Amino acid sequence: MKIRSLAAVAVAGIALAACAPGTASKTKSADDQTGTLKVWLYDEANRAPKEKVVGAAVADFKAAHPKVNIEVGYIPTDAGPRAEKMKGAFNDPNSAPDVVEFGNTDLFGYVQAGGLADISGDLANWSEAGDLPKDLKDTTLVDGKVYGLPWWLGLRSLYYRTDVFTELGLKPPTSYAELVDAAKKVRQAKPDMLGIAVGGKYTFGGLPFLWANGGEIATQQGGKYAAAIDSPQSQAGVKAYTDLFAKDICPPQQCADLTGGKTVEAFAAGTAGMAILPNSSRSAVEAGTAKGKYAVVPLPGTAPGSIAPAFSGGNDLGVMKSSQHRSLAVDFMKILGGKKYQLQMFDAMGNLPTLASARGDVVAKDPWLKPFIDTLNAGTKFVPKDAAWAKIDSQSVVPTMFQKVITGKSDVSGATGEAKTVIDNAFAGK
Structure with missing residues (x-):
C-alpha cells in the first residue's frame, strides 16, 4: 500500500516496470542444507529498528541451522529502483535472494514472470497457518496456489x-449520511477547514465507497x-465518493488533485475536520498541529453502524522459485513471519x-488501533488478482474516472463506461 505523489507519466513507467520484471530464469530450485541464505527486505527511512528485529530472527534461525549463514540485504521501497532490482533477480538466479519481501499487489x-x-x-503444514484470516490468505492466491x-x-x-466535533456538538459518523452531514457542518462553521479531506487522485481512499455500495473494480x-x-452498484459508489467534492465539503478546485499523501498533510496541518488515512499516518499526524486533537473510527458504510470495506494493503514474504535452499528459505520465512516477530516488528516499526x-x-497494548482492527474484522477488499492490475494502476484509471466526475468533464455513467473499456483492454493484454 503506497501513497502516490509522482506525475502520471512517471508513475506509468514505474508501475509497468513492476508489472514486467522480466521472465525468471529456467534454473531449477534445489534444497541445499548448507551455505548462505540470501534475504531481501524493504529498506526503511529509519532502518535500525527493523534491522534489530531481523537480527534476532536470524539468531533464532542460526541456532537451529548452525551450518548456514544468512545474508540480509535491503532493497529500495521506491517502485522504480525496486522493480529494476527484482528484474535483475528474476533474470539472474545467481544474484537472486532466497527469501524476499514484496508489496501484496506486486505478487501477481x-x-x-515465474519468479x-x-x-x-x-x-498448509505451518503450525501458525490457522491464525491467518481467510481474506488475507486469498490475497496470496493465484490459480489456487499460495x-x-x-x-x-x-x-x-x-x-x-x-x-472541532466537541465544539460543534457532533458525534463520530456511523453511516455515509452522517459523514456527509458532519462534513458540511464542519465546513459551514469553519470555512477555512475542509469538512473532510478527500482526493481525486486517492485511489484507495475512494474505493471503500465503491465497495460499500456493493460495487467492484x-x-x-x-x-x-x-x-x-460500470455496474449500478459501482456507479452508486463512485457517486457517493465524488459527491464529497462539493463547495460545502471539499471544493473541487482544492481537492480534485489531492493524493493520499496530500490528505495526510491536510489533516496533520489542521486544515481538515476529517480524513481517510492509514494506521501508518499516525506519526505524521502526531507531528502536526492536529496532535492531541484527533481520534479514529472505522470509515462508515451506507447503513447506520456498518463499516465500509477497506483495501487490504501490506507486504508479504515469499520464496524465490530459483532458490537453491528451498527448505531453509521456508524455515526462515516462517520464523520472521510468525507471531513472535510480527509482534516485535509492531513494537519496532x-x-x-x-x-x-x-x-x-x-490492540490490548495499544487501544488506539482498535478502529483499524474493527475495520479488518468487518471484511476487507483487494484489487483484481491479475498482473494486469499494475497496468490499470499505472494508467491511473480509477483516479481519472473520479476526476472526470469531480471536474464536470463527464457524468458518473460516462466516466465509469470509459474506465470499463480501459480495464477490459488491460485484462485482454491490449
Whole structure:
C-alpha cells in the first residue's frame, strides 16, 4: 500500500516496470542444507529498528541451522529502483535472494514472470497457518496456489478532529449520511477547514465507497477478469465518493488533485475536520498541529453502524522459485513471519500484524488501533488478482474516472463506461 505523489507519466513507467520484471530464469530450485541464505527486505527511512528485529530472527534461525549463514540485504521501497532490482533477480538466479519481501499487489506480476515459488504445501503444514484470516490468505492466491505469507497490514480508517466535533456538538459518523452531514457542518462553521479531506487522485481512499455500495473494480468469471466498474452498484459508489467534492465539503478546485499523501498533510496541518488515512499516518499526524486533537473510527458504510470495506494493503514474504535452499528459505520465512516477530516488528516499526492472535495482543497494548482492527474484522477488499492490475494502476484509471466526475468533464455513467473499456483492454493484454 503506497501513497502516490509522482506525475502520471512517471508513475506509468514505474508501475509497468513492476508489472514486467522480466521472465525468471529456467534454473531449477534445489534444497541445499548448507551455505548462505540470501534475504531481501524493504529498506526503511529509519532502518535500525527493523534491522534489530531481523537480527534476532536470524539468531533464532542460526541456532537451529548452525551450518548456514544468512545474508540480509535491503532493497529500495521506491517502485522504480525496486522493480529494476527484482528484474535483475528474476533474470539472474545467481544474484537472486532466497527469501524476499514484496508489496501484496506486486505478487501477481511476480508470479506471472515465474519468479516466486508455490508455497501452498509449506504453509498448509505451518503450525501458525490457522491464525491467518481467510481474506488475507486469498490475497496470496493465484490459480489456487499460495505464493506469499502476509507479513504486515496497512488499513485505512476515518480520522476526525475531536476538538472541532466537541465544539460543534457532533458525534463520530456511523453511516455515509452522517459523514456527509458532519462534513458540511464542519465546513459551514469553519470555512477555512475542509469538512473532510478527500482526493481525486486517492485511489484507495475512494474505493471503500465503491465497495460499500456493493460495487467492484472487476469480477472473475471462468478464470478471467472482466470490468464491473460500470455496474449500478459501482456507479452508486463512485457517486457517493465524488459527491464529497462539493463547495460545502471539499471544493473541487482544492481537492480534485489531492493524493493520499496530500490528505495526510491536510489533516496533520489542521486544515481538515476529517480524513481517510492509514494506521501508518499516525506519526505524521502526531507531528502536526492536529496532535492531541484527533481520534479514529472505522470509515462508515451506507447503513447506520456498518463499516465500509477497506483495501487490504501490506507486504508479504515469499520464496524465490530459483532458490537453491528451498527448505531453509521456508524455515526462515516462517520464523520472521510468525507471531513472535510480527509482534516485535509492531513494537519496532508500528507494522500491523497479519496473524489474528498477534493483532489481539497489539490492540490490548495499544487501544488506539482498535478502529483499524474493527475495520479488518468487518471484511476487507483487494484489487483484481491479475498482473494486469499494475497496468490499470499505472494508467491511473480509477483516479481519472473520479476526476472526470469531480471536474464536470463527464457524468458518473460516462466516466465509469470509459474506465470499463480501459480495464477490459488491460485484462485482454491490449
